[in-house]
Amino acid sequence: MAVRELLKMGDPRLLRVAQPVREFDTDALHLLISDLLDTMRAAHGAGLAAPQVGVDLQLVVFGSDQINPRYPQRPLIPATVLINPVITPLGEAQENDWEGCLSVPGLRGLVPRWNVVRYTGFDQYGDAIDRSVQGFHARVVQHECDHLIGRLYPTRMRDFTQFGYTEVLFPDVAATESD
Helix, strand or coil, X not given: CCCCCCCCCCCHHHHCCCECCCCCCCHHHHHHHHHHHHHHHHCCCCEEEHHHHCCCECEEEECCCCCCCCCCCCCCCCCEEEEEEEEEECCCCEEEEEEEECCEEXXXXXXXXXXXXXXXXXXXXXXXXXXXXXXXXXHHHHHHHHHCCCCXXXXXXXXXXXXXXXXXXXXXXXXXXXX
């Protein structure tokens, strides 16, 4: 269990496409998941993808059992380990909302995302996960899974006038952030 160094935008490792996890319920996988959770919590993240710590595997963790200081007005999301995910939009509706990223510290941008999605994949034991979610939960899982295909949220933005420093855009939130 350790807090790992987070890669930041500009590091070419963040642009790689992650490889599927082939073995479940291994000591190495459990250790990586523990490190990802420790790193996410230490940075007050809503989620974290393995590529953000330099590991090219299709593995994301997200959610929390307590209010996140970076997103204080957002609903809680169940803590989830999601491996080899597939996301399917349910419907045509997209919604713009503000996003931040531990690999793009100190900045926020207005990003369009599908409002309702179904995600499937596996947990760390190889048990199937199949959920349909909406709103902030849908946004977080889409954001984290983008890391698995080498995308950071600014590449999804349509209007760069809606991109800036958190401390300028949201001074109340910035006062509680640690990024």
